[in-house]
Structure formats: structure tokens, C-alpha cells
Amino acid sequence: MQIANHSVQVKDAESTSRVPRPEPTGCPLQLPLIAPRLLAWYDRSGRDLPWRRTADSYHIWLSEIMLQQTGVNAALPFYQRFLEHFPTISVLAAAPVERVVEQWAGLGYYSRARNLHRAAQIVVEKHQGAFPDDPRQILALPGIGRSTAGAIGAIAFHRPTPILDGNVRRVLCRLFSLQEPPRSPAAERRLWSWAEALTPEERPGDYAQAIMDLGALLCTPARPDCAVCPLADLCRARQSGKEREIPVRQRKKPVPLVEEVGILLNRKGRFLVRRRPLEGLLGGLWEFPTTRVAAEEGPEAAAARLLAELGFRADPLPAGTVRQTYSHFRLALGLYLGELTEISRTRTTDEETWLSPAELVDLPLHGAHKKALPFLLRRG
Numbered sequence: 001m002q003i004a005n006h007s008v009q010v011k012d013a014e015s016t017s018r019v020p021r022p023e024p025t026g027c028p029l030q031l032p033l034i035a036p037r038l039l040a041w042y043d044r045s046g047r048d049l050p051w052r053r054t055a056d057s058y059h060i061w062l063s064e065i066m067l068q069q070t071g072v073n074a075a076l077p078f079y080q081r082f083l084e085h086f087p088t089i090s091v092l093a094a095a096p097v098e099r100v101v102e103q104w105a106g107l108g109y110y111s112r113a114r115n116l117h118r119a120a121q122i123v124v125e126k127h128q129g130a131f132p133d134d135p136r137q138i139l140a141l142p143g144i145g146r147s148t149a150g151a152i153g154a155i156a157f158h159r160p161t162p163i164l165d166g167n168v169r170r171v172l173c174r175l176f177s178l179q180e181p182p183r184s185p186a187a188e189r190r191l192w193s194w195a196e197a198l199t200p201e202e203r204p205g206d207y208a209q210a211i212m213d214l215g216a217l218l219c220t221p222a223r224p225d226c227a228v229c230p231l232a233d234l235c236r237a238r239q240s241g242k243e244r245e246i247p248v249r250q251r252k253k254p255v256p257l258v259e260e261v262g263i264l265l266n267r268k269g270r271f272l273v274r275r276r277p278l279e280g281l282l283g284g285l286w287e288f289p290t291t292r293v294a295a296e297e298g299p300e301a302a303a304a305r306l307l308a309e310l311g312f313r314a315d316p317l318p319a320g321t322v323r324q325t326y327s328h329f330r331l332a333l334g335l336y337l338g339e340l341t342e343i344s345r346t347r348t349t350d351e352e353t354w355l356s357p358a359e360l361v362d363l364p365l366h367g368a369h370k371k372a373l374p375f376l377l378r379r380g
Helices: 013-017 031-045 057-066 072-085 089-094 097-104 111-127 135-139 146-157 166-175 185-198 204-218 299-310 357-361 373-377
Strands: 257-267 270-275 290-292 317-325 330-339 352-355
Touching (some): 031 204, 057 111, 057 146, 089 111, 097 111, 166 185, 257 299, 290 299
Antiparallel strands (some): 257 290
């Protein structure tokens, strides 16, 4: 796959006087070969992605935020659509945060959208709308950690700042045959040391994207394609036959199950939905009225309690269960249909409304409640 275009890499003026970095413990003797090989492979085989066809720091920043905990294929349609709605940092900063969250709906990890919006406001307020090129100022923005700051610094501003996202972490663990869980404090220090030692002064942005591509395309989690990897003969895990055993897996904690009930409350063909508070899990998205099932009650009792809290009278009937997995828990959402025979309550806030099933399709419902839509559409 031939990459369409690489951004022109300009050497940072400060780098001409930079003191050479010492080689960290555990690096192979062939360390100088790694970056040139990766760059040559990237020139032949790097992915053609829209944020690689621009030098606009806003576009590059947006792509890096979207790619936090999200794969490229999943992020691509959101990236294009987001830029259509918010073409500049100033437009993004001036938009209501609710609108930003709505355009993020479906991408997950919604704190990223809120942090992106707040960071845009800071850029406008403190940097006159120009994304800062100082690594310390980049790192100070909401939602930007060390690896994201390094990627933005390298790709947008051609600084030799190291990165350590999930793909790069896996590549380095195998390349240096790290024999301990990669998230331990000692491993974290060692990985960052290796990442810094490998980042070249020349073309640091292309290098950052090259090593990310290597992890995404060849050095994959389950089946690394070592036969075509440009670093195969330098890789210590490959040399020892442990490329599928590294990174060392950490013992996973049990994922708790949370049980909730949701009411699909029908009033003359329209259903009640409410916006979640902006702060917290799934902040700013919409959902049907929901409550957690308490330890001392069953789902039916929880549904009746929720109706009473809402101020409605209806006989809730079980409609099915949907399931959703989040980063720290699994959700079982029991759905109940409630038919209102008389209007006993009207809309009281801007955070709730009554919509038809067709209107609900376009509403930014969060994942579990999107799965409830077929129960309504079948009725229509």
C-alpha cells in the first residue's frame, strides 16, 4: 500500500545544538538501524489517512484525541463529520458543549469530547486561537497525556518528542523482549526510556506514525506478521520465539455486572427521553428514563418505583433485555413498556422531551439505549 503523501518534516532549530541522548539500558546494539528501517517501510507501506494529508495542527490534534482507545476504522467517519461541523478551533470553542457531545455520539469515552471542547476554549483564550507548539503547553491542555502530547509535537510541529500508545508499547515490548507486565511502574519507565532513545531528530512525525502503523498492521496483538516486519531480525522476542507471549499479560480484574431497568413510556406514539448530566459517564447523551435495580428489589419493583418517581401512572410490561459492556462494568438493561392512557404530566425542563421512534433514530442516544430502539420500531 503506497502512502499518498507525507507532511514535510522541518528540523527544529533547537535540535542542532541538542546533546546526544545516552543509550538506555536494554537497547540492542543495532539501535541506530531501527528508525531508518521504519521510515523506509513507512514510505512504502504507511496508511493513507486524512490527517496525514494536512499540516493543520487542529486536524492532527483532533485525530490524536479520537484515536485514544479507538481504532482508525472506527474513528474515520467521525473525524470527517466532526470537521464539517467544527472546521476550526474557534468554531469548536464557540459551540455549546452539548452540541460537541452530540457529534461525538457513538465514538465512546465521552470525556474526550468535553475535554476537547474545553481545550479549544483555552487555546482561544490563552493562545489567540493558535494551537501551541510548546510541549509543556500542549501537555497542560485538558485530555492530553504524555503520549498524545508527544504525537502532536512530533507530527504537527516536527519535534523529536516520544510517543507510547498501545501499538508502540506492544512493539517495544517485543523488540526488547520485556519480561514483565508493561503497565508496571518499572516497565513504564523503561518503555519511555526506549521510546525516547528511538525517536529520531530527522522526520520525527513520520517516525511516530511509522511505529504506530507497525503495531497496527504487522506487530498485532495475537498474530504478529514477523515474516514481513522490517525489524524482524532485530526483535529479541522474535529471536527467542516469544513474539506471541510478549507483552506479558496482566491478570484481569473481574468485571462487575450492573443491573438497571429502563421505561419506554409511550404517550400517543411518542416516548420520553432525558439528557444525562454533562459530567460523568456518557455525559450529555440521551436515554430513556432509567434506574438501577437495588439489592433488595427485583426489576419489576424497580420499574414501578421509577414510574412513581417520574410522576406517571402506567402498567409496565417487560419488553426484553439489552446488554452493553463498558470499560469497567457490564450492563444488563431490562426494558419495560408503559402505555399512558391520560396525560398527567407535561415537559418541565430542557433536559427531557417526547419523541417519535423515527425521531429517536437520529437522537444521540448512548449505546445501550440505541439497542432499545428495535423494540419501538417493531411496534410501529
